[in-house]
Amino acid sequence: MIRSVIKTTLPILFGFLPLGIAFGILFQELGYPWYFATLMGICVYAGAAQFMAVGMLGAGVGLFEIAISTFFLNSRHLFYGLALLNSFGAWGLRKFYLIFGLTDETYALMTTITVPKEFNRERYYFLITLFSQSYWVLGCSIGALASSSLDFNTEGMDFAATALFTVLLIEQWLKVRKPLPFVVAFGSSCITLILFFQHMLLAAIVLSITTIIVLRFIKSKKND
Amino acid sequence: MTDISYLLLVMLVMTVATYATRLAPFMLFSRGQERPLINFIAKNTPPMVMTILVIYMLKGVNYSSFEGVYTFIALLVTVVFHLYRRNALLSIIAGTAVYMVAVQM
Numbered sequence: 001m002i003r004s005v006i007k008t009t010l011p012i013l014f015g016f017l018p019l020g021i022a023f024g025i026l027f028q029e030l031g032y033p034w035y036f037a038t039l040m041g042i043c044v045y046a047g048a049a050q051f052m053a054v055g056m057l058g059a060g061v062g063l064f065e066i067a068i069s070t071f072f073l074n075s076r077h078l079f080y081g082l083a084l085l086n087s088f089g090a091w092g093l094r095k096f097y098l099i100f101g102l103t104d105e106t107y108a109l110m111t112t113i114t115v116p117k118e119f120n121r122e123r124y125y126f127l128i129t130l131f132s133q134s135y136w137v138l139g140c141s142i143g144a145l146a147s148s149s150l151d152f153n154t155e156g157m158d159f160a161a162t163a164l165f166t167v168l169l170i171e172q173w174l175k176v177r178k179p180l181p182f183v184v185a186f187g188s189s190c191i192t193l194i195l196f197f198q199h200m201l202l203a204a205i206v207l208s209i210t211t212i213i214v215l216r217f218i219k220s221k222k223n224d
Numbered sequence: 225m226t227d228i229s230y231l232l233l234v235m236l237v238m239t240v241a242t243y244a245t246r247l248a249p250f251m252l253f254s255r256g257q258e259r260p261l262i263n264f265i266a267k268n269t270p271p272m273v274m275t276i277l278v279i280y281m282l283k284g285v286n287y288s289s290f291e292g293v294y295t296f297i298a299l300l301v302t303v304v305f306h307l308y309r310r311n312a313l314l315s316i317i318a319g320t321a322v323y324m325v326a327v328q329m
Contacts, residue, residue: 007313010313010316011312011313011316014316014317014320032227032228032231036231036235039235040235043235043236043239044235044238044239044242045242046238046242049238049242050238053234053238056234057230057231057234060230063233063234063237066234066237066238066241067237067238067240067241068241070237070238070241070242071241071242071244071245074241074242074245074246075245076245076273077242077245077246078245078248078249079249079265079269079273080246080249080269080273081246081247081248081249081250082249082253082262082265082266082269083265083266083267083269083270085249085250085253085254085262085266086266088250095250099243099246099247099250100243100246100247102246104277107273108270108273108274108277111269111270112270112274153328155324155327155328156320156323156324156325156326156327156328157320157324159295159298159319159320159323159324160316160320161281162278162281162282162295162298162299162319163298163299163302163315163316163319163320164312164316165274165277165278165281166278166299166302166303166306166319167302167306167312167315167316168274168312169271169274169275169277169278170303170306170307171312172270172271172274173271175271176271181268181271181272181275182271182272182275184272185271185272185273185275185276186275186279188272188276189275189276189279189280193279193283197283200279200280200283201276201277201280204276204279204280205269205272205273205276208272208276209265209268209269209272212264212265212268212272213261213264213265216264
């Protein structure tokens with residue numbers, strides 16, 4: 001099972017390692033001991049929010065403002081959980097960790113791949129989450145520890161995230177085979193890109209879900 | 225308040241705020257219940273989110289420079305590999321390798 005999980009999460013490794021290293025390097029400039037970057041990767045575990053935090057820590061922003069910004073920055077996760085309500089099994093420590101470790105990347109993997117028949121799904125998901133977070137923590141630590149002496153040029157490695165989402169998009173298409181959600185999402189993205197370029201991710205998710213609910217409502221009215 | 229305790233408090237606050245966004249749907253809706261609307265949303269979000277994530281990743285690219293060309297080529301390599309071989313890992317490695325070589329040249 002571990003071999004299969006490593007193979008499945010390798011694209012996440014390529015995405016998380018350079019991003020984590022970039023975070024570690026940035027974090028190091030604040031002047032804290034390196035292991036706080038590790039600690040942040042372990043307990044916060046949110047890419048964009050951690051980058052935001054570096055800026056806010058540097059500026060000494062208030063705790064309340066940081067809490068609100070973090071919540072809104074990550075609020076797309078509110079919708080991710082909905083698609084996984086039935087996949088995470090019964091309540092227990094494992095489920096709490098699966099929820100804790102829900103990121104764009106693990107969400108994308110879990111909603112797209114089919115777990116090989118011979119493995120228990122919840123255990124498989126657990127290992128996916130655990131490995132993904134380990135890659136992230138490793139990246140944060142390496143970046144903070146070795147910020148001045150890194151030789152390997154990771155420039156461009158972050159394309160792995162784009163490639164991963166592209167591959168999963170193709171897989172979603174092969175699975176769903178209905179153009180509607182893709183068209184709605186594309187339209188919503190275009191509109192929100194124009195309206196709120198920086199915050200298009202959450203805006204597009206909200207707009208596309210609203211649109212598809214409205215469309216369903218109109219369709220059911222017609223059938224009455 | 226010392227610097228380290230400020231940092232620790234920030235981390236605590238961020239951990240709670242992030243976990244709240246991830247935990248909320250699981251707290252609000254129990255599993256296995258028949259909720260047509262929630263099931264409808266659950267079924268449609270993955271294809272929509274994947275579309276949006278790809279566009280989100282591509283929005284920061286500077287299309288008037290070589291970066292745009294490299295991104296286009298790497299994306300094409302990823303898609304073509306995936307349509308022919310349907311091996312996710314292979315497609316991602318191929319696309320990323322092409323992109324890395326291109327930007328580091």
